[in-house]
Amino acid sequence: MYTIYVGDKPIILTTENTKETDFKSFLLKSVNIGKVIKTLNNTDLKAVHLIHKNEDKLLKKFLTLLPNVVAGGGKAYNSKNEILFIYRNDKWDLPKGKAERKETIEQTAIREVEEETGVQGLKIVKPLPTTYHIFKRNGKHRIKITYWFEMKTDFEGELFPQENEGITKVEWLDAKASQQALENSYANIRILV
Numbered sequence: 001m002y003t004i005y006v007g008d009k010p011i012i013l014t015t016e017n018t019k020e021t022d023f024k025s026f027l028l029k030s031v032n033i034g035k036v037i038k039t040l041n042n043t044d045l046k047a048v049h050l051i052h053k054n055e056d057k058l059l060k061k062f063l064t065l066l067p068n069v070v071a072g073g074g075k076a077y078n079s080k081n082e083i084l085f086i087y088r089n090d091k092w093d094l095p096k097g098k099a100e101r102k103e104t105i106e107q108t109a110i111r112e113v114e115e116e117t118g119v120q121g122l123k124i125v126k127p128l129p130t131t132y133h134i135f136k137r138n139g140k141h142r143i144k145i146t147y148w149f150e151m152k153t154d155f156e157g158e159l160f161p162q163e164n165e166g167i168t169k170v171e172w173l174d175a176k177a178s179q180q181a182l183e184n185s186y187a188n189i190r191i192l193v
Contacts, residue, residue: 004132008187009040013058023047033065072108076151087169092181117170118160125150131188
């Protein structure tokens, strides 16, 4: 099973055909993804299930429906065990961004966290779950596949929000402040924190 978000509403890729209650089901092999996105955006449905009999092909088949954007990001901790958050588009988020040619996804994740926050000395500790969400750019929908990594740093310098990327704040948040920030965040970020 995989979850792809359209805003905060999930598209669930599954092999199970369950009775519809507050969601609608479609067959993955014949789905009109534009219609699914419109349905999620314009109705009070809680979710959409896309069903395919072969679990191994669920994600691969889904990713052919729209252009893919590959990104890397980080859930970075400092020496006080605080998490690095950015504030963009009136929401709290974790730093992430698009992969560039000839860099590994780990290099992308570190570069993007550094660029968006000013934090230096990041070291990857372990991979985190990959997230998927659909967004619209220049009138076209795309699927962003974000590879996340837990990171550590001893950096204690000044934080610099990357304003040309729409980031207005960068802050280290303790456990309580992180939970408050998640109340005004994205569903795919909540599963990481």
